[in-house]
Amino acid sequence: MTHPHALAQSVEVLAFDVFGTVVDWHGSIVRELRALHPQVDADAFASAWRAGYGPSMQRVASQAGPAWVRVDELHRQILDEILPRFGLDALDEAQRRHLNRAWHRLDPWPDSVPALQRLKQRFTVCTLSNGDIGLLTHMAKRAGLPWDCILSADVFRAYKPDPAVYTGAARVFDVSPAEVMLVAAHGYDLDAARACGLRTAFVERPLEFGPGASAEVRGHERDDLHACDLLDLADKLGA
Amino acid sequence: MTHPHALAQSVEVLAFDVFGTVVDWHGSIVRELRALHPQVDADAFASAWRAGYGPSMQRVASQAGPAWVRVDELHRQILDEILPRFGLDALDEAQRRHLNRAWHRLDPWPDSVPALQRLKQRFTVCTLSNGDIGLLTHMAKRAGLPWDCILSADVFRAYKPDPAVYTGAARVFDVSPAEVMLVAAHGYDLDAARACGLRTAFVERPLEFGPGASAEVRGHERDDLHACDLLDLADKLGA
Secondary structure, eight states, rough: OOHHHHHHHHHEEEEEBBBBBBBOHHHHHHHHHHHHHHSSSHHHHHHHHTTTTHHHHHHHHHOOOSSSOOOHHHHHHHHHGGGGTTTTTTOHHHHHHHGGGGSSSOBBTHHHHHHHHHHHHHHHHEEEEESSSHHHHHHHHHHOOOEEEEEEHHTTTSOOSSHHHHHHHHHTTTTOGGGGEEEOOOHHHHHHHTTOOOOEEEETTTTTTTTSSSSOOOSSSSSSEEEHHHHHHHHHHTT | OOOOOHHHHHHOEEOOOTTTTTTTTHHHHHHHHHHHHHTSOHHHHHHHHTHHHHHHHHHHOOOSSSSOOHHHHHHHHHHHHHGGGGTTTTTTHHHHHHHHGGGSSSOOTTTTHHHHHHHHHSSSEEESSOOHHHHHHHHHHHHHHHOOOEEEEHHHTOOOOSSHHHHHHHTTTTGGGGEEEEEOOOOOHHHHHHHTOOOOOEEEEEEOOOOOSSOOOSSSSSSSSSESHHHHHHTTTTO
């Protein structure tokens, strides 16, 4: 680990993973589902919906050609697949569209907004997400996430962990990769960023997958910083 | 013209041209130059610098292939060309770099920030500029421009007035072109947006090219709205 003070001096841009790191997708999907369909096991539903996301995204990422699929479309395909399993196959088109937009209405973790407000006084704070610009903009507007800039897979025409996304973030701001720090709750993301020369900060999100499920635990040795939440990150970066 | 009230109901996204429409490039370049090199005709310098921009951009836009040139590089090429004409060829690399970054430090027109704060209560407000994401982010951060999202030519790999930029803005937010309104002080931009089905609002910026020069005047008939500044636009859209 580099000394946090030296880190804060050398980093210009903090790029944040969003789903799980900044917003609580599991709790938010559970909240929406309980309000609409209280008879359903909302925990299992949220987990099933998200579980389909990785494979869907890999399928899209592995396809050649210029085709670009919105995250909304991926979420919708998975939703249509899982609805029958939860006894919700009677949902009509309008109800499915509304439910699918729940991913635009994810709530931030309680520390996210106050921490970003502090961090943006000192750093450029941006998203670096596989979510698309439209979804991330709607989410930020509703949740009050004060991004300086929304960067996402669709800007780079590549999904994380493709190196083009991480090096692209540095190129956008005309800085070296070491002047960008990825902040994420997921090792695969941080490892890919580090391989591109970015700094990395791991954030603990023990509730990412719900109260009963275990979230990723990660040792201190690989990342430049290890924070228990984003306010802790702001403290450690002197912001 | 559609009735302003009906317009406000049907529009979701306000996409803003930036240089000239939201920020005062001429006055800001003059300010920087006067502070650094008071002996130079700052008015003429600002005009010469900007005059090179259109042709440079057209040169880049007409080139085939995936090459993408940052606006910083275009500005720098023009700067290097014009410095001798103004007796500034002795500027060293650091001075040239600093001066070139003046385009990141453009001041907003006095109405821009308060108007955007009002407009974003009701609409998604984003940039739609040929400037790149990094430049626009730095500018917004310094000037306090409260964008929900920064969209620019580099997101779409095309420069305005290429239709890909205008239709791209609608696609990003998953809305129809008629739900996006381009706000600009330049007819060529508004005309191209309208040809793609966007709504258009012309904003008068009589001082865009400096106090002595004439700026674009435009009749009322072609655009959905005509505003004397962005606060007037907010009034007309009921924001």
